[in-house]
Amino acid sequence: MVDMFLFGVFPYMALVLAIGVGIYRYGFDRYSWSSQSSQFLESKALFWGSIPWHYTILLILLAHLLAFLFPASWGALLGAPARLIFLEISGIALGLTTLIALAILIFRRIGNDRISAVTSKVDWLLFASLLLQVATGVYIAISLRWGGAWYVHTVSPWLWSLVKLNPQIGYLTSLPGIVQLHAVNAFFLVAIFPFSRLVHVVSVPLSYLGRPYQVVIWYRQRRSS
């Protein structure tokens, strides 16, 4: 029963929250739609935390996403031992870097009075959740070998069953508890996305590359006559 809720119902609740509250916040309080940078108050530690954190977490998320979207190709990619070992090692290295970077970011917020002053309760909740997520991820990568391979036969079908609105929780219940925790916490992060600074992940300003440097806006029709 609990398993059904955690693996079959909670993911949907998280997604509904993320989309529903996300749209509400974007529509009615767009002013707050950002990650509220604290670099202005502390820059040095942020450099060592933020840059490795963002690049490594993006690569790790990309790997999770690719293995979910294209399990067959991903499985074929890991077919050769050399490629499997390379991916396993680079995954662990990236995970460890992420963990260290996150630790830097957390200590930066604890140890600096100025940064503490601009850190909200939701920020702490987010940090706790992220720390749990990264720590369990690294633990799984080290203790449960060849995650790149077993992911495509367990987690990927589970996620696809969620997409098809026919949750097959059996894929997860047979996995070790630590993996289950990792999976549920992932959806917890999805759930708190619209309430937290995480909203900035959907505001990547790529359109900047295509626009002209100068922006001029007229408040009247320009050539009315």
Place this chain on the structure above:
Amino acid sequence: MDIRAQVSSVFHLDKCIGCHTCSIACKNLWTDRRGNEYMWWNNVETKPGTGYPTQWEDQDKYQGGWERVGSQLRLKQGGKAGTLGKIFHNPNLPTIDDYYEPFTYKYEDLTNAPAGKDQPTARPVSMISGKPMKIEAGPNWDDDLSGSNIYAANDPGVIQLSEEEQQQLFAIEKMVMFHLPRICNHCMNAACVASCPSGAIYKRGEDGIVLINQDKCRGWRMCVSACPYKKTYYGWSSGKSEKCILCYPRQEAGEAPGCFHSCVGRIRYLGVLLYDADKIEETAMKADGELPAAQREMILDPFDPQVIAEARQSGLADQVIEAAQNSPVYKFVKEWGIALPLHPEFRTLPMLFYVPPLLPVLSVENNGTQKISDDFFTSLEQARLPLMYLAGLFAGGNQDEIKAVYRRLIAVRMQRRAESVGDLSEEELRTARELAGLDNEALDAIYRMTSLTRIKERIVIPPMLREQAIEAGMDPEEYKQGMGFGSRKAPKRRW
């Protein structure tokens, strides 16, 4: 031609007494909020000095403004891809310590302290963390401290002077200073606009005021580092960047901006300039010393029938063209040629111009004294600021620009002296006029505009024609992408 109108300003530095009334007016109007305490959209610096934030003019340190790369104009902090590449951490961003940590005092300790042997004191506390702090800097911390080895000696403009010029600046009886009030320049080629990844910063087409759409700003902070004048500020509590809005809500109601209205020395002039927007990039590509002249070239004569016809074609209302004809800024910048842009070499084409302070100016060039006018109490020989220092501030290092302005200002003074005291020969006056390239009528007009005019002549606000705005029939936030801020909701985070 693509003719646009711009509300522009002139600050007359000879008249600035450094009283900071402008700063206080601005502070009370716009930045008296948590996270904005450190912001001074209007500030008054003592020059030579390091300024606010410290050494803001040093672009090797802050990487603000534009640079020429081959035949291209590029943001100094990097092109578009380079800017996006710094999104996780902006290495050029100043931190609060480059400005100062805002503080208050625990005043309640004065009355709540128990009886004791010692006087109770009000300890300073940080306005960020609320904890006790040691105050090491504050607003105008170096006010009037020019000539000091901490401030004046570290002025980026002083550092580039010759050894001899520097020594003269610090000689005990020759020490010198003047005040430099600064607001956003509402540039034609604004670096803040160009650097904003979200596209939240924009220039208003009708009046050229540069604003940050607070709902679109995602707090990437690229504008703070890109603006070479450091006139966009990051609100650390709201997570938004904010800047001078040239009091557009006041202007739309026909009132002068707060800092202009409150100016005790009446140093501030405001009016419309017409310019050709097609020439922006070409002008910004000119060599450093040619920039002031090239920028003047862009500014069009509002009395020229051809310009008027083109302006109408470009959609400018007749009232705006009329306001441009009455603009004191046009007179200062174009007709009389006595106002120059601040640091034109940053290539943002700033639209705030300064009449450089006439005295004390030291006429030293190439380590030798140079005679510019005949001996007189306002002559450059008796003045004390190196021309090179002023040229570095207002002319991209071009001393000829500064000299031209000073010849005109000196001619005005000589003419007034002749009129009121009568101890100057017609010969001397004629020489001064010829050097200045201005006739008696123009000299009179400069004197009048500098000393006698009332607010309606000094500050000529064009009709903003809000009644014609599209938003009258549409959702203003939908069309205009939001106002400056706070128009419908308080600028406060609720999430």
